[in-house]
């Protein structure tokens with residue numbers, strides 16, 4: 235199992251000022267969604283309530299999609315795996331925009347790469363689902379001489395949108 239060491243996972247969340255027990259839950263959830271994902275190649279989400287520190291796990295038994303529920307307006311941290319280790323999808327970004335009580339949305343890739351998106355305040359602007367998808371499509375269709383992999387383009391698109399929204403976007407890779 236390719237997972238970041240605990241120090242690197244801690245680094246990803248260091249600006250959020252979370253308690254030690256919450257960080258432990260985060261590390262546990264990164265491991266768990268990766269483990270579940272590797273067993274069946276589906277996406278799994280772990281939803282951690284920042285107040286109760288309870289974790290609920292969800293899956294749609296689908297390789298590129300997972301829906302999850304949060305039952306109150308408390309702050310949540312949502313961590314899900316991406317079997318192909320891709321960065322945030324347009325759908326991920328849209329959901330994060332819409333659910334203000336999501337303090338943090340993270341991806342655990344099966345190659346060990348992890349991405350974290352978090353908000354420190356309200357979104358500065360709002361984008362429709364279509365606008366987000368169109369932006370991704372434009373970056374994907376950059377001229378051929380722009381030599382970037384599809385994964386790199388997805389990362390640029392997601393990071394740019396995060397920047398426009400006023401969110402922090404962090405990435406860590408297994409060395």
Ligand SMILES: [Zn+2]
Nearest residue numbers: 314322323326
């Ligand atoms: Zn996703």
